[in-house]
Amino acid sequence: MPLNRDFIGRSARSKEPFEVTRNDIRRFALAIGDPNPAYLDREAAKALGHPDVVAPPTFLITASTGDVAGSFLADPALGLNYALVVHGEERFEFHRPVYAGDLLDSQTRIADIRDAGRNELMTLVTEVTSNGEPVATVSNTIVSRGTAAAAQEA
Amino acid sequence: MPALEDVQVGTELPAREFTLQRANLVQYAGASGDFNIIHWNERVAKAVGLPNVIAHGMLTMATAGRVVTDWVGDPGRVLSYGVRFSRPVVVEDDDQGATLTVSGLVEAKNDDGTVVVGLTATVGGDKVLMGAKAVVRLS
Numbered sequence: 526m527p528l529n530r531d532f533i534g535r536s537a538r539s540k541e542p543f544e545v546t547r548n549d550i551r552r553f554a555l556a557i558g559d560p561n562p563a564y565l566d567r568e569a570a571k572a573l574g575h576p577d578v579v580a581p582p583t584f585l586i587t588a589s590t591g592d593v594a595g596s597f598l599a600d601p602a603l604g605l606n607y608a609l610v611v612h613g614e615e616r617f618e619f620h621r622p623v624y625a626g627d628l629l630d631s632q633t634r635i636a637d638i639r640d641a642g643r644n645e646l647m648t649l650v651t652e653v654t655s656n657g658e659p660v661a662t663v664s665n666t667i668v669s670r671g672t673a674a675a676a677q678e679a
Numbered sequence: 680m681p682a683l684e685d686v687q688v689g690t691e692l693p694a695r696e697f698t699l700q701r702a703n704l705v706q707y708a709g710a711s712g713d714f715n716i717i718h719w720n721e722r723v724a725k726a727v728g729l730p731n732v733i734a735h736g737m738l739t740m741a742t743a744g745r746v747v748t749d750w751v752g753d754p755g756r757v758l759s760y761g762v763r764f765s766r767p768v769v770v771e772d773d774d775q776g777a778t779l780t781v782s783g784l785v786e787a788k789n790d791d792g793t794v795v796v797g798l799t800a801t802v803g804g805d806k807v808l809m810g811a812k813a814v815v816r817l818s
Binding site: 552570608 | 742745761
């Protein structure tokens with residue numbers, strides 16, 4: 526069934542700040558197999574001019590797909606079936622790096638839902654701030670496979 | 680970090696090969712919180728029309744990004760990073776997994792001391808990312 530287009534423009538803000546810990550960064554860095562000292566060693570990060578360890582560029586996916594997205598993506602009225610979802614596009618624009626100690630707030634909105642052949646594409650845009658300071662803009666497009674109206678008629 | 684004056688349009692970043700196995704997908708699921716069943720359950724992945732379990736797109740993106748962050752040294756110098764996922768990375772339940780080959784090329788050098796790096800990421804010769812670009816500050 527096609528996604529509910531009434532959800533375009535809907536937005537949600539994170540309920541609790543996402544506290545970035547050194548351990549979160551370490552666990553993520555190890556999971557992507559990246560031993561860059563700037564992720565793992567505070568002194569190494571400081572030597573590069575950072576206040577604390579730096580998060581890998583894609584780390585924000587853990588903060589921007591949490592409770593914010595969950596609050597409307599899980600709404601049955603949207604009609605999203607996660608087993609049919611694959612990732613279409615992802616983009617991070619940083620106003621500054623993410624550091625251990627950041628308290629991240631996210632405001633996510635459904636910027637667009639559109640057909641692409643038999644599939645549908647849904648774009649979510651998340652503004653990430655820490656204590657009100659802009660940190661990053663994250664744009665995420667997911668593919669809902671085979672749910673376009675055109676696929677139902679075929 | 681490469682010196683800005685040594686970097687030109689056409690400068691190649693060292694190409695790398697990375698192996699993604701089922702264990703890496705499980706570890707990434709835990710660290711990222713993305714427990715989508717198609718990344719760990721072969722039965723469901725096949726039932727929804729995929730050839731097998733596929734890697735998280737974000738794991739592919741993170742892995743490819745290492746070609747940029749290893750080159751620049753300081754990951755805090757990455758100003759933007761974006762990709763399109765053009766093809767799923769299928770990870771069989773065997774000792775090989777998938778081999779991701781990533782290369783990078785400087786596509787633009789800007790007056791503000793930043794450069795644009797284009798990344799090419801393939802598995803078995805097929806591109807798994809399209810339009811993969813990172814902007815990094817070199818000075």
